[in-house]
Amino acid sequence: MGPSRQEIIRVPLGERAYDIVVGRGAIEEAGARIAALGARTVGLVTDGTVADLHAARVSADLEAHGLRVAAVVVPPGEASKSFGQLEAICDALLGAKLERGDVVLALGGGVVGDLAGFAAAILLRGIRLVQAPTTLLAQVDSSVGGKTGINTARGKNLVGAFHQPSLVLADTALLDTLPEREMKAGYAEVAKYGLIGDAGFFRWCEGHWREIFAGGPERDRAVAQSCRAKAAVVVRDEREEGDRALLNLGHTFGHALERAVAYDGARLVHGEAVAIGLALAFRFSSRLGLCPREDAERVAAHLDSVGLPTRIRDVPGAEAFSAADLLAAMGQDKKVKAGELTFILARGIGRSFVARGIDRTEVQAFLDAELARRSS
Amino acid sequence: MGPSRQEIIRVPLGERAYDIVVGRGAIEEAGARIAALGARTVGLVTDGTVADLHAARVSADLEAHGLRVAAVVVPPGEASKSFGQLEAICDALLGAKLERGDVVLALGGGVVGDLAGFAAAILLRGIRLVQAPTTLLAQVDSSVGGKTGINTARGKNLVGAFHQPSLVLADTALLDTLPEREMKAGYAEVAKYGLIGDAGFFRWCEGHWREIFAGGPERDRAVAQSCRAKAAVVVRDEREEGDRALLNLGHTFGHALERAVAYDGARLVHGEAVAIGLALAFRFSSRLGLCPREDAERVAAHLDSVGLPTRIRDVPGAEAFSAADLLAAMGQDKKVKAGELTFILARGIGRSFVARGIDRTEVQAFLDAELARRSS
Incomplete structure (x- = not known):
């Protein structure tokens, strides 16, 4: 070298x-x-x-x-x-x-x-x-x-x-x-940094993800840029009392799915759960009228092209999930404050924010709609 | 009240x-x-x-x-x-x-x-x-x-x-x-604060320990003064990178004794181990020529008058202890740095200091002498 x-x-x-x-x-x-x-x-x-x-x-x-x-x-x-x-x-x-x-x-x-x-x-x-x-x-x-x-x-x-x-x-x-499945799973977190606060990096990822996987200098650049993005957030809020929660984009939904499969990595690894969670966070943001529908579609399309899951139905055994169970799983999250749900939502690609006090009925209705898709 | x-x-x-x-x-x-x-x-x-x-x-x-x-x-x-x-x-x-x-x-x-x-x-x-x-x-x-x-x-x-x-x-x-045995055991730590850095407090303890046990205002004063002494050290060195080690006066020997009885509280509770450790630390300091022999004797006399043990032979089953075993037990202490033993020693009552790099052979010779007393 x-x-x-x-x-x-x-x-x-x-x-x-x-x-x-x-x-x-x-x-x-x-x-x-x-x-x-x-x-x-x-x-x-x-x-x-x-x-x-x-x-x-x-x-x-x-x-x-x-x-x-x-x-x-x-x-x-x-x-x-x-x-x-x-x-x-x-x-x-x-x-x-x-x-x-x-x-x-x-x-x-x-x-x-x-x-x-x-x-x-x-x-x-x-x-x-x-x-x-x-x-x-x-x-x-x-x-x-x-x-x-x-x-x-x-x-x-x-x-x-x-x-x-x-x-x-x-x-x-x-x-x-690294096995390809693990590489893809990690890539979900790379894409996440673009989605949180750097639309330019997400666009660059859309154009260079193949080189990141292949191991060229783009891989080093993607890892370094991800570390810089994470470090910047950690320095602002080391102990997760505020902004650091942004790093959980895709994770509230993702953790609930991981719990739903009892952390069975054969069915779903963390990065795959995050990929679905990212797509869900953007679709939920779109449903709430916060984010253009095109952005939500672009997020799912990119993750999909990489070979990552983007829908609850992509999880093996998803037909056994219920919105109520997934909602209950979210209630155990460390980010829960006084029983209210906190989500990371987005106004667009690279424009994520911490949304506190999200109404459970809104989440339940969204999950019901997502789960209904599995039979379509 | x-x-x-x-x-x-x-x-x-x-x-x-x-x-x-x-x-x-x-x-x-x-x-x-x-x-x-x-x-x-x-x-x-x-x-x-x-x-x-x-x-x-x-x-x-x-x-x-x-x-x-x-x-x-x-x-x-x-x-x-x-x-x-x-x-x-x-x-x-x-x-x-x-x-x-x-x-x-x-x-x-x-x-x-x-x-x-x-x-x-x-x-x-x-x-x-x-x-x-x-x-x-x-x-x-x-x-x-x-x-x-x-x-x-x-x-x-x-x-x-x-x-x-x-x-x-x-x-x-x-x-x-509180059972009397527990009260005495806690009292060893009260006396410790005087021995570390406050000869006046130790003298006051010698004169008022009965009132501390009986529950008069002297008890509140002793607890408050102990908390103030500990807090002052903690504020100087929260994570035990220096001065806080002073609080371990009596504890290097004490922990070794607790290990020797496998933490069997029926034989030795922590405060009793500390009482013996305090007496040993002063006798060891005296043996090394650091501390007047009268101070070491005064420490043991006060702890003894309260009803606390001050010699290794006071531990039930002490006839099975060896200097080598006790020394090995000290080597596992968290305060060990690069294999060297750190002790808290004293130049006199209220004049304790952190002594690093203590020679193992000195410790072994001291322990051999202390253990020899058990048969006398």
Whole structure:
């Protein structure tokens, strides 16, 4: 590839400021950069899939820089975001005598990042975290911003911590081995940043999504631009007391669908749920008269051309869903305040806003209409 | 008792500032003060012992102020500081639909405060916490300062979070029903504040400890002075990166002893371990030539007159301890940096300091000498 062409994005969060390194080969800097943080031991958390592909190389690099590696491998999949796996990681890393000056390295997708990040947040009441996201979804979303957590029987990410990483290494070359379905799922979050506040970026995505998938410089640009967009929102509202909610565009509907399939990734992965949620958010905005119908159609058309689902009926088993169940699932969301529903709606592409106090009957009527389409 | 004579101590931690209300009847303000925080639901966490004594009255007061109460009762004792109980509390409070604006109220001793506080820190990535400590130990130590956590097989408090309370209600009248052994154990932490940095307070304690136990105004004064001393240290160093370590006077030895009895409260409760630890810290300081021998003797004499243990041999089963085991137990402490031991030592009563890089062989020789006393 010739000389490194990585881009460094600074997230200016005061004493919690950190760098995101984006580009092909970023992971090769892990040893040097983590040694520079002053750690002696690295708690390397990964899953079985990623371990087979990348762990040996990363461990060797860490050890070549004088770091001791304590590795913990969790089963792949959303089910690992549990109290049980959290306890297992804490126990393993405490057994390896991790100290306060050491580092947890999360090498994997969103599940590993959320789980290992939460472990870092609570081990010895908080040790440093380095995120090395290996999926597009994790590179553009979950590895940046400090949200960590696990799922409970009551819902997704209802237990966790805000714990900013000390460093993010987003190696876009690692996406070369990513299954196509995962690539598409991550792409939903890329498109989301355009839909939230950057119509120009969405237009660019419409024209270049094939190159993003193929792995050219457009991929690096898309990841970097997504990280910049997310970082800008996080810096304005680190703990989600206001604007940060914008990042949940597509997620209120999306989370409800994930709950409806009991987080069964075989039926629906998070990014697919977000894709449907994005399309629903724009159609709901259009139905409420907030957003031109053409914009809602353009959103669905683009996601559809990429091969992402855009309708509730696209979920396997959707015929069993009811509007009431989906509505109830939304009520458990962390963003609920005093029982009122908060949605992220849009006045158009790139013009999203936080809409509080949305009437449940409006949502129910919209969902009824959407569900009626499944039989058509 | 006539008009309320509570003292309010402000802990000035910027946007995390909070009040500690100290005095007889402080708990009667729970409903009014929590309603004023804007909560709608209170997750009331307590243990079986405290529930029988105080929960009905507190719940009635909360409900009288329009608050919904979701109560969780855990078994009394250190064993409840576990991942299992943490998960049970999170599940119960999520099931009761606690929202981000709501509050967790920890009504109990140090175990309940640490456990419920940690649950508050991670529920929905952090909701507000009100501490209502019901033991002397919790009133003067664990309820103030934001440390929360649970134990693991690897050690005490090795998993947790810094999560400052929004309010502390230290009702000294609740101590009227506290067993004498618990009262003495808490008193060790009161004496500690004098030993750390206030020789005048230690002298006052020597003269007034009987009144503190009996429940006169001296008790309120001792609790308030302890809270002020702790708050001053916490404000200087909220996350234990420096001076806050002073609060661990007596704790490095103490934690090792607690580990040696596998946290068996029948043999040794935390405050008793601290009392022995305080005496050991002063004797070790004297042995190192740092502190006059008379000061070490005065510390042990006062703790002894109160009825607290001051020697390793005072622990039931101490004949099975070895210096090597105790030293290994210290190595697991969170305060370990790069394998070196950090102790809080003293140049005299009220003149404690953080001593880093203490030679293990010195500690081992001291422990060998202390252990040899058990057969004399």
